[in-house]
Amino acid sequence: xxxxxxxxxxxxxxxxxxxxGTLVEAGNLRVLVDxxxxxxxxxxxxxxxxGGITHVVLTHFHADHTADLVAFLTAWRYGQLPPRTxxxxxxxxVGTAAFVDRIAAAFAPGLAGxxxxxxxxDRVPHDPLVLPGDVSLECCPVPHTPESVAWSLTHxxxxxxxxxxQGPSDHFADWAAGSDLLLLECSxxxxxxxxxxxxxxxxxxxxxxxxxxxxxxxHFYPPVEPLDIEGIIGARWSGSVTRATDGxxxxxxxxxGPSLSG
Ligand SMILES: [Zn+2]
Ligand SMILES: [Zn+2]
Numbered sequence: 001x002x003x004x005x006x007x008x009x010x011x012x013x014x015x016x017x018x019x020x021g022t023l024v025e026a027g028n029l030r031v032l033v034d035x036x037x038x039x040x041x042x043x044x045x046x047x048x049x050x051g052g053i054t055h056v057v058l059t060h061f062h063a064d065h066t067a068d069l070v071a072f073l074t075a076w077r078y079g080q081l082p083p084r085t086x087x088x089x090x091x092x093x094v095g096t097a098a099f100v101d102r103i104a105a106a107f108a109p110g111l112a113g114x115x116x117x118x119x120x121x122d123r124v125p126h127d128p129l130v131l132p133g134d135v136s137l138e139c140c141p142v143p144h145t146p147e148s149v150a151w152s153l154t155h156x157x158x159x160x161x162x163x164x165x166q167g168p169s170d171h172f173a174d175w176a177a178g179s180d181l182l183l184l185e186c187s188x189x190x191x192x193x194x195x196x197x198x199x200x201x202x203x204x205x206x207x208x209x210x211x212x213x214x215x216x217x218x219h220f221y222p223p224v225e226p227l228d229i230e231g232i233i234g235a236r237w238s239g240s241v242t243r244a245t246d247g248x249x250x251x252x253x254x255x256x257g258p259s260l261s262g
Pocket of ligand 1: 010011020064165
């Protein structure tokens with residue numbers, strides 16, 4: 001599997017970070033986890049195949065994680081010649097189908113028909129969905145908005161977990177345990193702590209409890225970036241910590257045991 005952080009930012013405009021979006025390539029699938037504003041343009045800038053996404057997976061409905069969904073659908077229909085003919089599936093927590101209907105009502109009644117074979121799947125937590133190519137998807141509820149979930153993608157004996165936005169949750173940390181790669185939000189400094197996001201100290205608690213193979217961080221509001229995030233986490237947990245940037249990638253070779261490269 002290969003993970004590329006397309007957008008590592010938030011609702012706060014930033015010169016180097018667009019809003020949330022992460023590409024996970026697993027087998028023949030190209031899964032985009034969240035699609036906030038700027039993610040489509042960043043993919044084009046990075047030379048990534050925005051036309052080849054097979055699945056869009058949503059963690060929750062906040063605009064900084066969903067605003068580009070209509071941009072993707074419009075680009076697949078009108079932004080390439082010939083228009084896309086391969087199907088695409090949007091997968092999200094309960095309420096996703098209704099959310100997509102509301103977007104279509106706002107932008108274009110035929111929006112769902114822009115891509116032949118377009119479908120939307122609502123998923124309940126802890127009910128694995130096995131996609132073609134033996135890629136398994138599972139979500140876990142997290143404290144943020146009522147619908148918010150984190151997602152795990154498992155393929156070839158490897159597991160990648162994407163936290164989405166969330167406050168602290170032992171349930172999530174226990175569920176994420178054993179992940180080869182944990183992509184965890186790190187929104188705010190402790191001075192601006194709110195119950196629905198993580199600070200570096202809270203990321204350290206998650207890392208110590210989940211003990212992933214490697215920890216990548218994203219979703220940085222500007223006030224958290226000057227902090228010694230690696231030092232704060234390193235005081236609690238001795239594993240590898242990476243601040244994700246837009247366009248950064250990491251590959252996980254199939255199998256069990258340490259495998260990180262790239
Ligand atoms: Zn967010
Ligand atoms: Zn959010």
